[in-house]
Amino acid sequence: MSPPQSYFSNYKAALTALSARTRTPLPSLILSFGLLHELTAIVPLVSVFYGSRTLGIGETVISSIISNPTNEGTLGVKKVVRNWVEEGDAWAGRVGRRYGVFGYEKRAPGASDPPIEPSQVSSHLAGDVANAIVAYGALLPVRVGLSLYLSPVFSRRIIEPIRKTLIQPFRRNQ
Numbered sequence: 401m402s403p404p405q406s407y408f409s410n411y412k413a414a415l416t417a418l419s420a421r422t423r424t425p426l427p428s429l430i431l432s433f434g435l436l437h438e439l440t441a442i443v444p445l446v447s448v449f450y451g452s453r454t455l456g457i458g459e460t461v462i463s464s465i466i467s468n469p470t471n472e473g474t475l476g477v478k479k480v481v482r483n484w485v486e487e488g489d490a491w492a493g494r495v496g497r498r499y500g501v502f503g504y505e506k507r508a509p510g511a512s513d514p515p516i517e518p519s520q521v522s523s524h525l526a527g528d529v530a531n532a533i534v535a536y537g538a539l540l541p542v543r544v545g546l547s548l549y550l551s552p553v554f555s556r557r558i559i560e561p562i563r564k565t566l567i568q569p570f571r572r573n574q
Contacts, residue, residue, distance in 0.1 A: 422552035428563060432555035436547040444539050449532035458527025488529070 419426040452458045462485055493504065500506025 424555040428555045428559045433551040440543040448535040452531040453528045462527035
């Protein structure tokens with residue numbers, strides 16, 4: 401009887417073959433994929449957030465949801481979304497005043513937050529965040545594909561030279 405193979409043995413064989421085919425060490429290839437995957441997540445998230453913030457897209461979407469309370473839609477969906485938006489705006493207001501972000505003035509340490517009215521919130525941050533998150537999720541297949549495609553090149557050109565530079569002082573002279 402042969403010993404039972406582990407669940408990951410097929411993946412290990414495929415990754416080893418990929419490493420040999422691309423002529424890059426497997427740990428470097430995995431690190432490269434991870435870095436590229438995160439980079440392709442952060443760049444679109446930030447750019448869509450600031451793009452929708454600049455163009456006022458998020459504010460338009462949110463104001464259309466909040467401003468029309470008479471037309472509730474199917475099963476009160478607008479009511480639920482309106483509640484989420486108001487909670488999100490209240491949270492953004494608390495965090496914004498505590499840390500001085502999202503366009504809010506930083507409050508003094510130990511001072512309590514005044515109650516916030518939904519009409520007091522000058523910008524609808526929730527719409528911009530929602531646009532960024534939708535773009536983040538919609539771009540997932542593109543991000544994974546791009547990360548897989550660029551990983552060998554990124555590994556050879558960026559990761560391996562950095563690794564060799566860091567390892568060089570610890571090698572014995574031969």
